[in-house]
Structures are given as structure tokens and as C-alpha cells.
Amino acid sequence: MVRGWLASLAAGAPPRVFLLEGADPPAPACLLGQNGAVEVVDAPRSATLLVVAGVLPDALLDAARLIHDQVGRPRCTVQWTHPRAPAPPVAAFPVTCTVTGSVDDLVASLIRLQADLVRGALTSEAPILPDVEPAPWRGVGPYGQGGTGMTGGVPYGRPLAETAADRDGLKLDQLAITVGPFFPPFPTGLALELRLQGDLVQHATVHPNPFQVRSLPSSDESGDEAERERDDPFGTALDRPVAIARLEMARARHHLLHLARTLRLHGLDALGRRAMSLRAGLRPGAVAPLCDLRQLLERTRGLAIGTTGAGHLAEATVRNRGLGPIARASGLAEDERVEDPAYTALGFVPVTHDGGDACARWRQRLAEAIQSVQLAARAGEARSGGAGRVEAPRGPLTRESSATASALVLLPSLLEGMEWGDAVATVVSLDLDLRDLPPASTASAGQPTAAVVAA
């Protein structure tokens, strides 16, 4: 009876969701948490529902299975696919329900599923992987330690920490781990091979891109042009002119979503929801709510306090690399729109910031969002594009290159020597999307480790 009473109470709780975002999700998956009806959690253990948004490439399936088995029990998996491009069933991956539709449709399904799950109307999904040690016992002690080569052993497949010189010249333990490819603050698919001393990054390597197909329509792709322009205005603008108002509103929405992610990383969930809510109600020319948010952030120094000085990129480092807002946050007025007569007719002048750190980058994007909303109001019917090169929200975009590719090159050297908190803030501030990368690398994302589990 007590259980029944608890179940009826729990059935009304907001669904606790862990997100796995693949290629071509119907919408950015983090929008799920925008109105508070769903709680998107940082770790799979505390979730009850696993949402697979879009299509998971094969290279990410091992990591996805590992995370599935860590989701709290009772649990179930929901696959969220695009109505126009339903995802194929994921191999050897239990999916209780498939939703094709908007964020609201998904939220409604999640509420229903969690209620069924806690009431016992739905059976919890069984683990996918066998409950065995990840590697054979190598030592003689109770934790796999000991025996020959005690300090260099590999208990349960995990190498023991080796010592190495730290930044102060001391010999300290060094731990080799992999973080990603589903670590929530990181862009989906990004996995970093790290050597840590404490929470100090001593060495970082980026795993190969697991997304084999770039999420951009090809120039000869058939289909509804209007729909394509609405869904991917910058990809469309590579081939033909698109209304500037549409491009700039898409840019503003992109930057606000990124700001929401940044706020969430720094523990400002409520302000993140506010940014997403502003994004949802964005209208050309209506800059007052955005200015209010900027004023609030500047007055409280709420976000600056954790981002100032993190991930500094000097002008010389970012110059002529095609890094868009990252370069502009380092004081460089690099912007494809400067060369575009349609934009110059609107009086466009690039916004820039000094500083070149994570703080300057979120300020830059928020300022650009405000500028874009103003441009959209002034643009009228003006159009831009068709030259095979466009200033996308992340920076210059062509069919052969993207800002993410340029930023990824800088990442390992940038992270080395940083504390973990700064390293994560830096990765987030670069606004990477591995699905934007040209398909240069198709290798596996690597084997997930315990760090992926925690992710």
C-alpha cells in the first residue's frame, strides 16, 4: 500500500532524463529542459529515462550501451527522431518507445513513460552488457593490485597511476583517463584522452570524430526548399541566397542556446532556462529582454566570476583561422559579412571584445545575438548567400571547412596545464559541434572508460 501511494506521488514527478545526442536530432536536445517540465540530469545514475536524440553512429554505440546500463532502475529508453528522417532501430540497444515530433511531443511522452514505469505498468529495461569485470584480474591483492610489477600493474585493465613531473617540478601521480563521448558539458561525440595530476590536465588528445557524415545537405539534395531553408539556413545559404532576417534570427537563437549551456555548466540553471525561454520567444527587433539578461549578468558578475581568465586565446593564435566569434572575442574583426554588400547596406559592423578568454567569448556571443535581432528587424526582404561561403554562428562555413575543425586543432595545447574546471569551461566556450566537421576522419571514437560512465 505504501509503495502504491509512493508510486502515485512519483508518477507526477518531472521525468529525470539523461540525453544521448546523435546526428540529425529533430531539435537541440537540451531544449528538453527549457520549461522545467523535464529535469535533464548530469549523470545517468540519477536518471530514469534515457533519450537518444537522432541517429547514433556505430562508433558511439559501445559508449551508449555502457551509459544505458548505468541509468537508474527502473529505466527505459526513448528514441527521438525527425519526422522526415526516422532513425533506424539501434543495433543491440533496447528502445521502449520511439517519438517523432516536436520537443513538446517528446515531453508529453516522457511524462507518460515515467509514470508508467514507476507504477509498474512498464517493465524496466534489462542491462545490455554482461555484469563482468572489464578485464582479467592481474594482481594478487583484493583490488587487483600487488604481485609482480606492483606499481606498474593493470588491475582490472586499468593502469595504476604513474608518477610524472608536475608544473612545480614535483613528481606526482598521473592518471590516464578518457572523458566523453557523452560527457554532458562537452559537444556530443567529443572524447578526450587525458593525463591528469589531481584535477590538473597535463596532456590532452582528441579522439577521432565519430560522426562519419556531415549534417549538412548537399547542393544537389532534393526536397522542400522552404523546409530546408528553415531547418538549416546557413547550409542553404552556401548554395543560394537566404533572407538575412532568417539567417540573423537563426544566429541569435544559436548564441542564446550556447549561452544557456554555458550558464548551466556554471551552476546557473535558472538563468539558463531564462536564456532558452528568450530564445523561444525571440522576435526581430525585440532586444529589450536580451539587454535585460545581459545587464543582470554584468551587474551580478554571475558568469564572469567563473570564466574570466579561463582558456585565453591571443590574437596571434586565432588570426586568419576562420574562428568567427572566437576570433572576434580576441579583438579581431574577422567576419564574412563585412564583405557582403547586403550586410554593408544594413550598416553592419562586427562586434568585437577584448580579453580572448571564456568570459569574452560568452559576452561576444550575447552581443552578437542582440546585434542579430536588430539586423533582422532592419533587413526587410534583403537576402544573402549563394557564394559557397557564409558566416555561420560558429564562424565561416564552407563545404570543405568549418570553425569547429579550426578550433579542434587548438584544443590540446590550450587545455594542457589547466585545472579541470577551467578546461571544461574552455571546451564549452569554443562552441564545438563535431557533426559540423567534414568527414575527414571515420575512425572509432575509442573504447569508453570509467570516465565515460561518470559522464
Place this chain on the structure above:
Amino acid sequence: MRLGLEIAVTGLILVASVYVVAVLDLVLGRLVAAAPLRLAEAVVRPVRRGALLFLQRPPRTERPDQALWILAPALLGAIAAAVLFVMPLGPTELSQSSGMRDVDAGIVYFGALMALVMVAVYLHGWAPNSLFPMVGGYRFVALALSYEMPLALVLIGAALPARSLSIGAIVDAQAGLWNLVRQPLGLPLYLVAALGLTFRGPLNVSDAADLAGGTPAESSGVALLLWALGRNAILVAAAAMGAAGFLGGWRGPALPGPVWMVAKSLALVAVLLGVSHLVGRVRLERFVIVAWAVLIPLALLDVFAAGAVALLAGRP
């Protein structure tokens, strides 16, 4: 019998206040998010969320220290209960008859208990045998000394006018003038330290999103629920101490003492939660520098000033 009553009253206050904190957190979150305020939902949601976690099965990790994993949230709750146990809700006679008791060295007792928060957080990070929780635990240890020094110093400052370490005597000494006015540095410094003590907002370095949730990253179900309750309980205990030490405790016009004490404590809880919603996590290294270069000298100044005033006031 009497001890049982005392424990029951403390437990009741703790449970009620932990629930109120959860509701207040939701309400403030919606205000900051500029979302419509649905009070009925805010009242029910913590209960529903608690029921959901209660129904989740306990987590399993590879070779955890199961005993410590259970002990850590229990320790957090016990620390908060032990602090509230000695918090005066009214004049000495009322406090004693209502089951609360004052102790002669209340400030020392509070400081000693709050030092154990570091142990609870560290154990919570250590127990699951997982990377991110452990880093969270170590981060808290690195933070703790930096906030504990100013915390201890400003509480000594609050005790000086009373010439006593008893929390009841500190409240009594504020009959004419609150320490908030007498020692203007005291409460702001105490609140900064309280953010560290309760690992919230800018000083939530142990349970942070950059560690996939930090020390509770491997927790689910009842374990996670207890940890969340423990965090709220510590917040209540810290706010109650702030109210007693700087806002005159139960003293106030017209209304009964306990009402004032609860109102002042809730006001401080709201301030701490509000700051948590508006100010993001600081960079740990930078905070440690600020703590040693700015906060501790300011706290020393506060103590010296309070000592000088107490000496002058005590002269015939």
C-alpha cells in the same frame, strides 16, 4: 523522556525546514528564470521528486565503500540536527521548555561540527570508487580551509560583545543592537563562508556540473535523496547560526521569539539560495587566493574591531 522530546522537536524542525528550503529553491529558481510562478507546483514537486528517488533502486559501482556511502549523507544530516539542537528559539526558559538546549561553548560546538562537513563531503566523494566523485571530494577539501578560517573568525567576533561562547548569550547581547550593525563586516563574511560550508552556488565546487554532478555523480535513489536532504539541512543550520549570531536571533518586536528566529533564518536561506541562482561557480584557485588575501584579513579586522569595542564598552 525529556531527551526523546528534545530529539523529536529537533527532528520535526529539521524535516520541516528542509522541505521549506526545497520549495523556496524552486520558487526562487522560477523567479530568476522569469518563468510563471506556480506555487502549488512548487509545494508538491519536492515531495513527488522525493517519492521518485525513493522508488529507484540503489546504485552499484565497482567495489564501492558501501558503509561510507551510506554514512556520508547520514553524517551531513546528523551535523545539521546537532547544530539545530542547541539553537535557541526563544528566551532561555522557553528554549528549555520547548526541548532545545543551550550549551556553554555553543560557538565552539558549532565550529567543531561544521568542520565535519568536510569529512562528510570527502567520504561521499571517496565511497563510490569513481573518478568524478573523488575529484569533487578533493576539491571540497581544498576549498574548506579557505572558508573555515573567516567563518571561525567572524563567529569569534560575534561572541566578543557577549563575553561568552554560548549562542544564547550571543543573542542576549544583541538586545540593544544587532551584530549586523555593530560588526558590519561580520554577516557578509559569514554568508560567503556559509556558501562554502553548504557547497552552494559560487562555492559549489564539489557537486558541480563540470564533474557530471560531482560527489553524487554515482548516486541514485534513496542515497541521492538523502544527500539532497543533507545539503538542505546544512543550509538551514548555517542560516540559523547566522540569524543567531548577527541578526539578534529570536529577538524582535510583537511576534513570539520562535517566529522571529524562523523568519530571520528563512531570510538568510533565501539570500543564500538567491546568490546561488545568480552567481556562477568560481574558479577554485582564484577563490583560494581571494580568501587568503582578502577574506581572512577582513575577518581579522572584524575580530580586532569587535574586541576593541568590547574592551572599551567593558571599562567602568
